[in-house]
Amino acid sequence: MLRHVPPLLTPDALHALASMGHGDELAIVDAFFPAARLAREGGARLVHLPGADMPGVLQAVLALLPLDDFGPEAAWTMAVVGDASAVPPAVVEAQAALRHAGQAPAAALERFAFYDRTRQAFAIFVSGEARTYGNVLLRKGVLRAAGAASLSGTS
Amino acid sequence: MLRHVPPLLTPDALHALASMGHGDELAIVDAFFPAARLAREGGARLVHLPGADMPGVLQAVLALLPLDDFGPEAAWTMAVVGDASAVPPAVVEAQAALRHAGQAPAAALERFAFYDRTRQAFAIFVSGEARTYGNVLLRKGVLRAAGAASLSGTS
Numbered sequence: 467m468l469r470h471v472p473p474l475l476t477p478d479a480l481h482a483l484a485s486m487g488h489g490d491e492l493a494i495v496d497a498f499f500p501a502a503r504l505a506r507e508g509g510a511r512l513v514h515l516p517g518a519d520m521p522g523v524l525q526a527v528l529a530l531l532p533l534d535d536f537g538p539e540a541a542w543t544m545a546v547v548g549d550a551s552a553v554p555p556a557v558v559e560a561q562a563a564l565r566h567a568g569q570a571p572a573a574a575l576e577r578f579a580f581y582d583r584t585r586q587a588f589a590i591f592v593s594g595e596a597r598t599y600g601n602v603l604l605r606k607g608v609l610r611a612a613g614a615a616s617l618s619g620t621s
Numbered sequence: 622m623l624r625h626v627p628p629l630l631t632p633d634a635l636h637a638l639a640s641m642g643h644g645d646e647l648a649i650v651d652a653f654f655p656a657a658r659l660a661r662e663g664g665a666r667l668v669h670l671p672g673a674d675m676p677g678v679l680q681a682v683l684a685l686l687p688l689d690d691f692g693p694e695a696a697w698t699m700a701v702v703g704d705a706s707a708v709p710p711a712v713v714e715a716q717a718a719l720r721h722a723g724q725a726p727a728a729a730l731e732r733f734a735f736y737d738r739t740r741q742a743f744a745i746f747v748s749g750e751a752r753t754y755g756n757v758l759l760r761k762g763v764l765r766a767a768g769a770a771s772l773s774g775t776s
Contacts (some may be wrong), residue, residue, distance in 0.1 A: 467763065467764050468638055468685040468686060468687075469684065469685050469687060470684070470685060471625070471626075471685065474773055477637075477639040478636070479634040480635045480636060481633070481635060481636040482632075482634040484623055484631070485632045486630040504657065522773040525773040525774070529625070529774065530622065530623040530625060530626065532624060608622065609622050609624065618627050618629055618673055618684075619627055619675040619681075619684065
């Protein structure tokens with residue numbers, strides 16, 4: 467337990483978030499996702515956070531992680547197979563968490579495109595999410611002047 | 622770089638701070654200190670933070686680490702050998718950093734008692750401090766109700 471750090475972020479989760487540079491991506495996935503295989507194939511760090519659903523892990527991550535602001539979005543969910551306009555409940559909650567954090571909405575990626583991006587991610591956080599399509603990809607950004615911190619101070 | 626996290630705290634430093642439980646101790650030492658040997662002898666994690674002096678590292682750590690409040694103090698410096706009443710410049714600054722963070726002043730430990738405590742510490746952060754007696758021991762505490770956090774929120 468540390469000040470300012472959401473308690474569900476374990477030491478390994480914190481280490482991964484702090485190790486990421488801008489443009490590096492993090493996947494937060496549901497408990498059904500082939501996370502271990504994609505991490506093995508692509509070399510992503512695999513961190514298990516079974517104590518929360520995907521929107522809960524997303525909210526915790528957004529408390530610390532600045533998102534990329536070079537593109538129109540910095541977050542992606544997985545499109546429902548065969549119904550690209552569907553918005554599953556976990557995705558509704560993820561969009562709310564992004565909105566609450568002042569971020570642009572997540573865009574939808576086709577299923578296999580989502581797998582490819584996850585394979586190339588820096589880290590995969592496996593949540594305890596038991597709802598299907600409970601996955602989100604985030605691209606890390608920088609802390610702009612207003613959020614920049616002195617060397618030993620906080621933002 | 623993460624929100625709320627002082628930039629000089631590396632991923633390994635963050636991992637150590639987050640891994641500590643209450644009662645566990647952290648030594649922040651100067652660049653002359655036999656840190657590698659004491660870490661080898663006692664099993665402490667050794668983290669190098671050469672980019673700041675001891676008070677700078679202390680300030681960064683105090684931004685995240687709650688200190689113990691069971692005893693009269695939760696921080697200790699090393700007493701000057703042969704002059705227990707002396708207060709070296711690095712210690713003056715460490716006391717100011719503690720005061721600024723709302724903490725009780727550090728007490729002084731005799732030199733070899735300080736080595737013994739450091740040998741038993743959970744982690745040793747080696748600062749770039751070039752002043753002698755630039756060392757401080759901290760004992761981790763808990764986040765009380767006012768500072769407690771929800772699982773995915775921040776304190």
